[in-house]
Amino acid sequence: MEIAAVYWESKIKIYGFNHAVNLSLLKMTVETEQMAKMGLCISKLDDLGIGFHLVMAQHSNNHKLHLYLLSSHPWDEKGLKNINKEIRADAESPVQVVSPVELIYFQGPHFGDRYGIAYSAFRILENKNITLLLAGCSGSVIYLVLPEGGAKNAEPFLAEAFEVP
């Protein structure tokens, strides 16, 4: 017989909630063959002093790469046009911006090694009908990107499921 030890808490402990508001979520979609070109374009954004709060990428089965960049940078039409021009030559726009959006994130001990952590956050948002735009969980951190006003709405409910000792 195999015995496995599993660490489980009725209320998951975290180190506290953090948030950032008035952010822009930039979504860029390219063919996977264009990834190197996109890398060069992103690298140039760094040269302009643009940083990030969260980056995320997803691959879809039609050979497309979706890159999400959450930053405080106020993208204007000219900046977006430049990105469009850099990453793709044709006229169809591969860049979308959702703004303003908000971020709430938190970390806890060994989150990446324990089951049920991400679901605990998603369940709360679902039960309270709070729209989730983006979520990224790697390492010991959960990032939740919400529409304007979402962070303030969500935090009291998340605080019911997660405990700050």
Place this chain on the structure above:
Amino acid sequence: MPAIKEKIKIGGIKLSSELVQLNLMYQGTSSFPASYFFQILTKNQINMPFVSTSFLGGRLQSSCCILPENLGRVKELVQSEDKLKGEIEFIHSVGMVSLFPHQYRLKVLGIVLYALGSTRLPLYGMSSSISALTFITAYSKLDAAVVSLAEYMNLPLNHSPFTPGTP
């Protein structure tokens, strides 16, 4: 195409053990199918060391990684759920590469995309955390990914060997 010429300094690269990636794609009015899927994994005590979910423009895409030993169980669970049957794509034998610290600099992201793209290595997913930038590629290509990244990054001379570790 111009190349990235300057190298940037990073603290290290960590590789995961072998994993399986699950992708859920769905057109609808909410992100709740992802939550439902994660609920099923939670009930069965299945850990996900990596999760990403996007819900923009009525299109939901959710990805997670699980340990290979949980794959059989997850396939059974998906088959038994009408809402999920046929909705999940499985990518077998993937691995995570974590670079740290990213210092919230887009240069690190740009180099990852450039290095993988110019060597035709797959990128199945990515998410940043507080200090690391983690991406998913084919497990068999982890060494190649490190070689391609090292071309544009200065690593500490005393960096530990690049061997796959815990997820």
